Amino acid sequence: MKPTMPAVMAVCASEEHPLDCLSLTEAPLPVPPEGWELVSVVAASLNHHDVWTLRGVGIDPDRLPIVLGCDAAGVTAEGREVIVHAVISSWSADETLAPDFSMLSERYDGTFAGWVAVPARNLLDKPPELSFEEAACLPTAYLTAYRALFRQARIRPGDRVLIQGAGGGVATAATVLARAGGFQVWVTSRSEEKRRRAVEAGAHAAFEAGARLPERVHAVVDTVGAATWGHSLRALVPGGTVVMVGATSGAGPPADLRRIYYRQLRVVGSTMGTREELASLVRMLLATGVRPVIDSVLPLAGARRGFERMVAGDLFGKVVLRPDGAQGS
Numbered sequence: 001m002k003p004t005m006p007a008v009m010a011v012c013a014s015e016e017h018p019l020d021c022l023s024l025t026e027a028p029l030p031v032p033p034e035g036w037e038l039v040s041v042v043a044a045s046l047n048h049h050d051v052w053t054l055r056g057v058g059i060d061p062d063r064l065p066i067v068l069g070c071d072a073a074g075v076t077a078e079g080r081e082v083i084v085h086a087v088i089s090s091w092s093a094d095e096t097l098a099p100d101f102s103m104l105s106e107r108y109d110g111t112f113a114g115w116v117a118v119p120a121r122n123l124l125d126k127p128p129e130l131s132f133e134e135a136a137c138l139p140t141a142y143l144t145a146y147r148a149l150f151r152q153a154r155i156r157p158g159d160r161v162l163i164q165g166a167g168g169g170v171a172t173a174a175t176v177l178a179r180a181g182g183f184q185v186w187v188t189s190r191s192e193e194k195r196r197r198a199v200e201a202g203a204h205a206a207f208e209a210g211a212r213l214p215e216r217v218h219a220v221v222d223t224v225g226a227a228t229w230g231h232s233l234r235a236l237v238p239g240g241t242v243v244m245v246g247a248t249s250g251a252g253p254p255a256d257l258r259r260i261y262y263r264q265l266r267v268v269g270s271t272m273g274t275r276e277e278l279a280s281l282v283r284m285l286l287a288t289g290v291r292p293v294i295d296s297v298l299p300l301a302g303a304r305r306g307f308e309r310m311v312a313g314d315l316f317g318k319v320v321l322r323p324d325g326a327q328g329s
């Protein structure tokens with residue numbers, strides 16, 4: 001009999017009832033192809049990407065069932081403590097632009113399992129200063145926020161940046177990284193409690209979603225999409241940049257083209273980041289002392305609870321899953 005491991009899988013896809021397609025089951029232990037390594041997953045973190053997969057967005061139906069999870073930190077067979085870069089591609093320059101770009105759990109099984117197989121070049125040393133839980137938050141949400149702020153937004157320390165949807169994993173990452181990077185950080189959230197927590201986490205000010213701001217901002221990091229797009233454009237100074245990172249609330253708002261050309265706004269899409277950017281992000285955390293904002297730590301067997309709260313928009317920061325069953329908040 002083939003050896004198995006516990007795994008959280010998407011067994012089907014449903015736009016209406018994504019959680020009906022979530023299954024905690026036994027999956028075969030992965031067999032790494034040449035040049036790949038097995039990592040024993042100590043901690044993995046949940047991303048909205050996992051909900052999109054359950055909804056059938058960004059996944060080829062032929063790939064199902066598939067083990068969910070983009071992010072992990074763990075230990076290799078040789079005992080090396082590692083962070084897993086979640087972008088799988090044949091390119092080594094800017095992997096995010098590669099024609100064969102995919103993220104773990106799109107073409108290859110993901111990290112919500114006892115073990116994951118990844119190309120050896122996707123492994124970075126986990127510094128001892130970061131816990132496995134903290135390290136597991138970095139490969140998607142924190143890397144995406146890092147590239148959006150420090151590469152795509154074209155802003156300088158002292159500039160003002162607005163982060164929409166303050167409670168989300170990417171949004172909390174952008175908040176703490178932007179603060180550490182020397183920007184003036186404003187956030188919006190639909191929830192008073194999340195606005196309060198965002199200020200505690202490092203935002204200089206927090207506003208209701210869609211609120212008129214005291215001044216315009218130099219850049220916006222928008223993960224929310226349709227619900228905030230108009231506000232993001234209105235919030236920008238002439239020549240400002242909106243970095244579009246996600247579309248949780250919908251992907252087809254009116255474009256407001258006149259505002260874009262008249263105010264000479266830059267609209268820049270951004271996806272994930274390179275291995276080099278992940279290494280820089282790790283060094284930034286070590287240099288600044290900044291650590292990921294963790295909403296809760298759940299055992300793998302309790303993953304459904306984390307998914308339910310993410311679908312309900314009820315999180316502040318990252319949900320971390322531990323295959324060994326440890327939990328906390």
Ligand SMILES: NC(=O)c1ccc[n+]([C@@H]2O[C@H](COP(=O)([O-])OP(=O)(O)OC[C@H]3O[C@@H](n4cnc5c(N)ncnc54)[C@H](OP(=O)(O)O)[C@@H]3O)[C@@H](O)[C@H]2O)c1
Nearest residue numbers: 048165166167168169170189190227246247248249271272
């Ligand atoms: N481009 C990339 O490489 C990349 C990487 C990671 C994530 N993403 C995308 O970015 C988005 C966020 O991902 P995540 O993992 O951070 O998700 P998340 O943790 O589930 O965050 C979602 C946040 O969006 C806000 N939101 C949701 N629906 C909203 C609505 N109808 N109106 C206003 N705000 C709403 C909420 O903020 P408040 O409750 O505070 O208002 C919520 O906390 C997803 O669409 C994901 O696919 C893209």
